[in-house]
Amino acid sequence: MPDLALSVLDLVPVRTGQTSANAVAASIALAERADALGLRRFWLAEHHNMPSVASTNPPVLLGVLAGRTHRIRLGSGGVMLPNHAPFVIAEQFAALEAAAPGRIDLGIGRAPGSDPVITALLRSEGHTSDVDAFPNHLRDIEALIGPDGAGLRLATGEEYTVRATPAAAGAPEMWLLGSSDYSAELAGRLGLPYVFAHHFSGQGTERALDLYRARFMPSEHLSAPRTFLTANAVVADSAEEAMRLALPQLQHMARLRTGTPLTALDTVEAAAEARMTPPQQQIVDEMAGRWFIGEAGEVAERLTAFAARFGVDEVMVSPGAAASAGDPIDRVPARERTLELLAARIPQGELAAA
Template identity: 60%
Template sequence: MSTSPALSVLDLVPVRTAQTSAEAVAASLDLAQRADELGYRRYWFAEHHNMPAVASTTPPVLIAAAATRTSRIRVGSGGVMLPNHAPLIVAEQFAALEAIAPGRIDLGIGRAPGSDPVITQLLHRTGATSDVSRFPDHVQDIIALGSNEGATVRFTSGGTYEVHATPAPGPAPEVWLLGSSDYSAQLAASLGLPYVFANHFSGDGLERALALYREQYRPSPAHPEPVTFLTANAVAAPTREEAEERALPQIRMMARLRGNRPLVPLETVEQAREAEADDGLGGPMAAWARERWFVGAPDETASRLREFATRHGVDEIMIAPVAASYADEPLSSSPGRTQTLALLAAALSPAA
């Protein structure tokens, strides 16, 4: 393993106060282009629904846009929430993406719905969505549909029907299983697939999930050895004080989510500081985040990330850059997130 882990990016396309979704998407596409220039390995978009602070609802659309703005970095989903989608639709979307950016597409698949029960029901109204109890079958269906052999539909009355995802990809997108439980780790191991534990969101159970995945891994032709990396919330700034200020709005957003409080667009740093004095929303959550998130000056944050990667035996960390904006910063860019990526790339470069 190299001294410094490779870096990747997970993007939820945050929407701040007074910012339109169009401005938030523009900021994220600029960030993807900057990550490409800085040498990041991959750039993934999440799938979340009905959240005022998140514009990442349709990963395939955002992946296509990011692919046209980049030339080297892998782009993908972190992830597509399979219960919301028919396997054939997912296979076709990612076959099309592979045609747009050959050899650069990752298909990360998750089992969670990515929203609340009401939105889940709305997503399922067409009847075309995936039964969560058949998640393992549908993962394998997607892999088969994207392969040269395709998938075979067998009729109860007899006979078969061959199905292929079109446009036919050259190399198929690389499939990853995502999760925050033992179940996802064990399924990825049994299928011989790459696996990512959602450490940026949960963190509890990371060691056990990685151990189960590695111990139970069954080699596959594409992946003879287990393949995994870590996700981590991170903010880097010239000073620790600035880094902690930029982290506060996201800490408070996480506290809202965990406390079932009404969700709002992401606060500016100034709004978060002012509100914290009155509502104490960031109290316990701030302590939890300070223990688990990577927030600080560049060298300090890079050192903690190196130790984190070494402790868990990985050579890649996917950063969720959770740096919020100050009120006077442009709405069509993300200076704090861009700064985080640039500072960490420099601090974790082989020459650093």
């Protein structure tokens, strides 16, 4: 099996019967397992006011994970910058870097990560980053988190230096995230590492990566394009079992895309009894065909071919296996099992440090 680094994208899923505390505990256990298996990164997404997602505040949760892991890189996948003041994000991630030196990634996205009501609440104080000013804010954060900080010229003509932390010994690694041509072009123009969200729809990947690589301009921190891809994966001892474990998340996404009111995630048993409308079932079938669902050998081969097709040496999997009714309330063993089976087929070794 060719060298391929594996990483994890987590939304801190909440299933029926769980509290937020239970869901966070399960994600801590997942991060600890990824760390022990030698995976490269563990990133948390930012979503708000969703019954099935508890990753509302990546910097806070990353601080918890920093104290529970030892070597894996931790990051945001991503912070949705239009919801936040750039200086606050710079301070948060500079503090994380100080707590876990050399292990922090700052992945930044441009989407709001929620509905218009929540977006208005997040921005109600009037100090959000304007979407149109997004490129400038990326540059600001990059300067603020560095050891030298950023220089401001005051109305009096004086120079004023601003630092996200008083005496930085290093800086988080910044990544631009996206699912469009805009993000690919901007990442290339700014000389930033780039991640295309292939797990969203599985479309537009080749065009985005070609655009990123073609527009890339070397920067102070990066001399050549650097990228990886995201993918949804469910791995079990058989293809049938993997599909059974994937069904709750697939059905949940079908409900989301057809405007059905959302709840916490179903258990495997509840999903097996659920009834989908014909449009929902079509979405389930289409997504299942794009996801990496199956037994370990098959999925490992597909992931390796996927990485080779797009010229990347790292794939970040979102482990979509659901919990069964008899599972511990603060763990999702099938998610941990997905990582274990993949790591056994795609040994990580020194890949995590690359």
